[in-house]
Amino acid sequence: MKKVAALTFALSLTFIGLGTTNAYAKQTEEQLAEKQSKLIEKFDKELSKMNLDYESLQDIGGVYFDEDVMTIQIDETPTKGQQVMSKQDQQRLEKLKKISEKIAETSPNEFEVKTVSKSYSELVELQKQIGNQAETMGLDNFVIDLSTKQSKLILRIADLSNEDKQTLHSMYGSDLKIEIDKNTEKEHKSKNEGYKSRKSDWNSQGAGIGIGTSAGSCSTAGVAIKGSNLWVMTAGHCNDGSNNMFYQWGSRFGTTHLDATASDYDFLLVKENGSTLKRYASNGLYGTIGDTSTGYDGQLTGSFFQAEGLRVCKVGITTNRTCGVVDVARRQARFGTGLVTSVVKGDGSALSAEGDSGGAWFTRSQPFRLVGIHQGGNKKLSNDYSSVSYFTPWGEVAEKYGLQLYRSSTPTAMN
Numbered sequence: 001m002k003k004v005a006a007l008t009f010a011l012s013l014t015f016i017g018l019g020t021t022n023a024y025a026k027q028t029e030e031q032l033a034e035k036q037s038k039l040i041e042k043f044d045k046e047l048s049k050m051n052l053d054y055e056s057l058q059d060i061g062g063v064y065f066d067e068d069v070m071t072i073q074i075d076e077t078p079t080k081g082q083q084v085m086s087k088q089d090q091q092r093l094e095k096l097k098k099i100s101e102k103i104a105e106t107s108p109n110e111f112e113v114k115t116v117s118k119s120y121s122e123l124v125e126l127q128k129q130i131g132n133q134a135e136t137m138g139l140d141n142f143v144i145d146l147s148t149k150q151s152k153l154i155l156r157i158a159d160l161s162n163e164d165k166q167t168l169h170s171m172y173g174s175d176l177k178i179e180i181d182k183n184t185e186k187e188h189k190s191k192n193e194g195y196k197s198r199k200s201d202w203n204s205q206g207a208g209i210g211i212g213t214s215a216g217s218c219s220t221a222g223v224a225i226k227g228s229n230l231w232v233m234t235a236g237h238c239n240d241g242s243n244n245m246f247y248q249w250g251s252r253f254g255t256t257h258l259d260a261t262a263s264d265y266d267f268l269l270v271k272e273n274g275s276t277l278k279r280y281a282s283n284g285l286y287g288t289i290g291d292t293s294t295g296y297d298g299q300l301t302g303s304f305f306q307a308e309g310l311r312v313c314k315v316g317i318t319t320n321r322t323c324g325v326v327d328v329a330r331r332q333a334r335f336g337t338g339l340v341t342s343v344v345k346g347d348g349s350a351l352s353a354e355g356d357s358g359g360a361w362f363t364r365s366q367p368f369r370l371v372g373i374h375q376g377g378n379k380k381l382s383n384d385y386s387s388v389s390y391f392t393p394w395g396e397v398a399e400k401y402g403l404q405l406y407r408s409s410t411p412t413a414m415n
Helices: 002-015 020-049 087-106 120-136 162-175 184-188 394-401
Strands: 061-066 069-075 111-116 142-147 152-157 176-180 204-213 216-221 223-226 229-234 245-247 252-259 268-272 280-285 298-303 311-316 320-334 338-345 360-363 368-380 386-393
Touching (some): 020 061, 020 069, 020 311, 020 360, 069 087, 120 142, 120 152, 120 162, 120 320, 142 184, 152 162, 184 368, 204 229, 204 311, 216 229, 216 368, 229 252, 298 394, 311 368, 320 386, 338 368, 368 394, 386 394
Parallel strands (some): 069 111, 204 280, 298 368
Antiparallel strands (some): 061 069, 142 152, 142 320, 204 216, 204 245, 223 229, 245 252, 252 268, 280 298, 311 320, 311 360, 320 338, 338 386, 368 386
C-alpha cells in the first residue's frame, strides 16, 4: 500500500505542476511555514507566562500573518457594545499589552502590534448579526467574510438595491464593506468533495486515512477526545443519511455519534462500535507516503486557529498532501444554509478533490497543529480538482462541543 501511495503522490505532483520548475517557490513556502511555526511557539511561550493562550487572545484582540511577520491586534475599546469591559478582560488586556510591547521591541522584524476597535470574537458576533439581518431583509446567496487584516466584515452578494445597501450601512457603518459581484455563488459556494483510494483497514486511527459509507468514501482529520470518549473526525456531509454506518475498509468501523451540520458546521464524529478489528486512537498524521511501521509519517501534536496568512497543508485520500495559505479566516456562507468555513488558496494548482472531505488541515511546518477539517472546494480545474478549498475551523467545533484533539503518542484502545 505504501509503495502505491508513494507512486500516486509522485505522479500527482508531476501532473499538477509542482515539480522541479517550481522548486524555488516550494522552498520559499516551506521556509515561510517554518518561520511562522517558530513565531507561534515564541509568542505562545510569552502568553503562557501570563496565563494566557491564543483562545483567550481572541476575546481581547487577534492575530494574523503577513508572510514571515506575526501581527498582534489589541482591542483597546473601553466598552463592549453598551457594556463596560469586564474586569477579567481588563486584566487580560493589560497582560497582552505588556507581552506585545516586549516582544515587538525585542523582535521588531518578527512581530508588530496594531490597535483595533473590535476583537476577533466581536467580529464573529457581528458576522452572525449581519447574516441574520440579511436573511430578515430577504437576501440570499451571499457570503460574509471576516477580514482580520482589515478588522471588518465583507458582504459579497450578486445584487443589492440601494435601499438595502443604505439600510446595512446605517446599521453597521464602517464595520461592514459591501462588494457586489454577479458571480458570487459561482466563485464562493463550496462544492462538497465527499465521495471517491490511503484506503485500507487501519488498526491505528489518525489523520489523512480513508473512512467510508455505503455511498462512497471520505478522509479523516484525526481523533477527538472528551473525558474517556474517543471519536474519529470527518466531514458532516460524509454521512450518507441512510444507516449512519461507516466502514474501513473492508470491515465495519462504527456509527455516527454527532453530525453538526444542523448547527452550520460541516463536522462529524464517528464512534467505533461493532468492529471485528482492534482499533486504537493515535495522533498519527499520514502526511505524504506514510511509513512501513505505523502507516503514519507525522504526528498532530497540537492545534491552532485559522489565522489569515497562515501556511497550511491538507491530507486526503484523493489528492494526498497539498498546501496553501489561509485567505479568509472565517466565512459565513448563505446558500440555503449558513455553513461556517475558512478559505484556503494556493498557487492555482490542485488543492483538493472528491474523497478529500473530512481530511485534516494543519500548519505546514512542524510541529504539526490541527487547524481545520476539510469541507470542499471550488474553482474546478480541467481535471475536476479544486484550486480553492474550504475547511471547518477546528477551534470553533472544539469549543462548541467541549472537544480536544487526541495528541498522545501512546495509542489508546477504542474498543
